[in-house]
Amino acid sequence: MSLTSQIKEFALDLGYSKVGIIPADGFPEYRADLSNRHEMYSFYIKGPARPLVAAEPRSLMPTARSIITTVYDYSQKSFPKELTEKIGRVYQARCYNAPPERINGVRPQLMREYLRKLGCEVGENISLPERLVAAKAGLVTYGRNNFAYADGIGSFIYLTSFVVDKELEYDSSTVEVSCPDGCSACMKACPTQAIYEPLKLDPRRCIAFNTFMTQDRIAGSRIEPEIREKMGTKIHGCDICQEVCPRNQARLTAKLPDDEFLLKVAQDFSLSQMLTMTDEFYATRIQPMMYNYIKEKKYFQRNAAIALGNLGDLANVSDLATAMKDPEELVRGYAAWALGKIGGRSAKQILEENLSRETSESVKTEIREALLKMI
Known part of the structure; x- marks a missing residue:
C-alpha cells in the first residue's frame, strides 16, 4: 500500500468523513483577498495566527511538500432546539479547536502521531485557509454564504489540515460555487446583512463575530446597539445563513440520533x-x-x-x-x-x-x- 493510501485510510478510520491531499504551495489568491479587505479583517491579520504568513506554508516550514486535509462531519447527531436558538452547532458538537483532553482534540493528535510514525515531519501552528485547502483537494465546494459544503453532509463540517514534508499523490480541485442558480437565501436571511455580496462577508456585522470576537484584546468589547437588536438570543455563534440554505435541508430534516450530553445540558441551561x-x-x-x-x-x-x-x-x-x-x-x-x-x-x-x-x-x-x- 502506498504512503498516500495508508494516510487516507488511517484518517477515515479515525472518523474523518473525507480526506484529500494537495501540494504545499502558497495561496496568493487568499493573501490578496485578505489584503484587499484589510480594514474588515485587521483583527485577524494582526493576530497571532499571522494568516498572511501562514498562507505561504514554506515560510514557516521550509521542508513542507504536501498538505493533508480532512473533513469531519459534526452533524451526525441531532441538536436540541433549546440550544440551537442560542449556540452554533459546531460549538455544541465540541469539535472546534477542541482541547487535547476531549475526544475531538484527540483525533488530530492521533493523526499527527501516525504521520510521524510513517516518517513524516509535521508542521505545527500553521493557520491555513482551511476552506480553500479543502476545495483545492476536491473535498468541498463553496456556498455563497462563504461556507464550505461537502457532498452528502452539507456545511456542518469541520476542516483540519496537516502540513508534511513528503511528496504524496495529489487530488483534483473543486474550487467552485455549487449553489442553486439565482439562490440568495443566505444573504436575505442574515439579520445584519453581513453577507454583502456572494462570498463576501463583513465580519464586523456578523452575529457570530460579535458574540465571541468582541473582546478587549481582539476587536474591542463594544457591540453596536444596531447589532445587539438583531442578535436575538444568539450567545455563541450563529447558524442562520446555514439553516436557510437549500443544500443543508437534507441533513437538517433528517431523523438523527440524540446527543445525550446535549440533552442533559439543555435541561440545565x-x-x-x-x-x-x-x-x-x-x-x-x-x-x-x-x-x-x-x-x-x-x-x-x-x-x-x-x-x-x-x-x-x-x-x-x-x-x-x-x-x-x-x-x-x-x-x-x-x-x-x-x-x-x-x-x-x-x-x-x-x-x-x-x-x-x-x-x-x-x-x-x-x-x-x-x-x-x-x-
Missing part, C-alpha cells in the same frame, strides 16, 4: 443562569461547549444580557437588576441596555437607582441611553 453564573455553571455548562474564543466570564454574561433584553420578558428584570451590581462594568452596562429594551416601571426604577451610585462613565452612558428609550 438558561440565559438567566448564564447572566449571573456561578463557577459551577461556568465549568459544567459553558466551558464544555464554548471554550473556543472566550476565556473570561464577563463576555458570556454580556451576551446573556443582550439575549435577555431581546426576549423582552418582564420575568427577567430581577436577574438583570442583580447584574447591575456585578463587579464588571461590561456586565452592568449591557444589563442596563437590556433593562431599557424590556422597559416597564420596574426596569426604569432600577436604572434610575443605579445611575445615582454608578461610578463608571461607560455604564452611566448605557443607563442614560436606556432611560431615554422609556420616555
Whole structure:
C-alpha cells in the first residue's frame, strides 16, 4: 500500500468523513483577498495566527511538500432546539479547536502521531485557509454564504489540515460555487446583512463575530446597539445563513440520533443562569461547549444580557437588576441596555437607582441611553 493510501485510510478510520491531499504551495489568491479587505479583517491579520504568513506554508516550514486535509462531519447527531436558538452547532458538537483532553482534540493528535510514525515531519501552528485547502483537494465546494459544503453532509463540517514534508499523490480541485442558480437565501436571511455580496462577508456585522470576537484584546468589547437588536438570543455563534440554505435541508430534516450530553445540558441551561453564573455553571455548562474564543466570564454574561433584553420578558428584570451590581462594568452596562429594551416601571426604577451610585462613565452612558428609550 502506498504512503498516500495508508494516510487516507488511517484518517477515515479515525472518523474523518473525507480526506484529500494537495501540494504545499502558497495561496496568493487568499493573501490578496485578505489584503484587499484589510480594514474588515485587521483583527485577524494582526493576530497571532499571522494568516498572511501562514498562507505561504514554506515560510514557516521550509521542508513542507504536501498538505493533508480532512473533513469531519459534526452533524451526525441531532441538536436540541433549546440550544440551537442560542449556540452554533459546531460549538455544541465540541469539535472546534477542541482541547487535547476531549475526544475531538484527540483525533488530530492521533493523526499527527501516525504521520510521524510513517516518517513524516509535521508542521505545527500553521493557520491555513482551511476552506480553500479543502476545495483545492476536491473535498468541498463553496456556498455563497462563504461556507464550505461537502457532498452528502452539507456545511456542518469541520476542516483540519496537516502540513508534511513528503511528496504524496495529489487530488483534483473543486474550487467552485455549487449553489442553486439565482439562490440568495443566505444573504436575505442574515439579520445584519453581513453577507454583502456572494462570498463576501463583513465580519464586523456578523452575529457570530460579535458574540465571541468582541473582546478587549481582539476587536474591542463594544457591540453596536444596531447589532445587539438583531442578535436575538444568539450567545455563541450563529447558524442562520446555514439553516436557510437549500443544500443543508437534507441533513437538517433528517431523523438523527440524540446527543445525550446535549440533552442533559439543555435541561440545565438558561440565559438567566448564564447572566449571573456561578463557577459551577461556568465549568459544567459553558466551558464544555464554548471554550473556543472566550476565556473570561464577563463576555458570556454580556451576551446573556443582550439575549435577555431581546426576549423582552418582564420575568427577567430581577436577574438583570442583580447584574447591575456585578463587579464588571461590561456586565452592568449591557444589563442596563437590556433593562431599557424590556422597559416597564420596574426596569426604569432600577436604572434610575443605579445611575445615582454608578461610578463608571461607560455604564452611566448605557443607563442614560436606556432611560431615554422609556420616555
